[in-house]
Amino acid sequence: MDRLPPLNAVKAFEVAARMGSFVLAAAELGVSAAAVSQQVRHLEQFLERKLFVRAGNRITLTDAGHAIFPQTSRALNDIAAMTTRILEGDLHSRRLVISLPFSLAEPWLAPKLSALLEVYPHLAIDIRVEDDPVDLVRHDIDIRVSYGDYHYPGLEAVHLVRDEALPVCTPEFWATHGNDTFNLTQIPQNLFIHTHWGASYASGPTWHDWFSLIASNYYPDPKQGVRCGLSSLSVSLARLGLGIALGHRLIAQADLDAGRLIALSPVSLPLGHPYCAFVPAAKKSRKDINLMMGLLR
Template identity: 45%
Template structure:
């Protein structure tokens, strides 16, 4: 029995427009003009006898009919894409394009990607480091580790636990300053401050931590100012002073004893980290398995 299929180019245009919410973005992704996307959508609508989109300002929104066909269409096209990719590449290995913010790449993600790869010998990935928000369609991203899931409202989301900061130092620093076991005895000049940068609207500070601990807040003008949260941990591990460090990024150092916590009083970051992915790619091999594996592992201990 012959298959009943709408025009495939029209389906591709529809899927891209539904995923990006824009004819212009769909056109950029497929390498055609926005007018060509509009023409393909009209062809699909004529074939089905249904309106697929409603225009709202500069975006397009799916109608009920559009929603009804989107899920199956996206999944079917992804399956065709995956099968074609495997045949063309002539290999069974699956490569995911993974995008991550810089702060957690080296300190948290790398060791966990290595562990997953050892457990799944056929798994291959391309790792990119870039700031939030990442452009999934332009850069063909499969999985994104980012901060604050609100930045990816139209994507599938797997939440990681909300990270916290707490006082961390090296055993060598503590041996030189045994009184530092009581944070009130830590010299202000030994505090490592994180300069969080413009991407963080709210961020924890030593001032806030001391207030929460019921201690006199230190002067922000004293101590060290470091422009990256991962470097703060590096300097603390070298014995330079006491960091208000992220537990998520310090997990491996804490487990190995390279860093120790001087207090369990902590301050939560403003938002959780998350793993985001295009819903149309949810069937891609290893994508959800990796995302769920990363989220199920010991994030904050």
């Protein structure tokens, strides 16, 4: 067999030539621009030809680059098509790896999986519950769902939904502690459940934010009542009758629909960031991933 150039270098060249930029190529490949440039230099050394004219951050193809780019692009597309045919014909041996925060796993993701399994009944699914940031490449993650679009700057952030928070409690709790006008300013401060998002987040909704939204100067003291570190746990505590939670709708909706919880106000507080999905560029053509992404939107 004739000598073959290093595949990683060929791929780096093809993406850089197609995008016209090492920076944009790096974003698609999920590596640094310096790594792309280094791979291109390896290919240039292998071929003993200059493939790009470099002028600061700008690159243009040389005659040699123009000569090999079309064939390189076709060859990589053929390899990708062959890989897709093999993988799509053997779905039962593949695992779809979905990574997301704890709060979304049961109330939001689980109901969506049934639709996917109707299409791919033999598909193995690995659900990983973990906080950001996550190394998608090292841990072979197919889809990462995160709060916010800023965790993985090298990947496209697909906006899924912007959640909202609203006051919820059980009907029994309100019958005991509430009032006919649903006036939360008359509720003792120790009956409010507070969610502490942790030091890494400054945009989590608080009771102070919600009461400010309704132009009230009544602010429940977070030092009183129950305080927890998970938005899903605050809804669970409210479901158990332990107080009034500022529940996220994505988490509380099933309980609201079933009557286990009631909304105490039509006023809801939008979260500071949307939930977003990230898929490594090399996996975007997989049918199971694309179907799952469609279900998540």
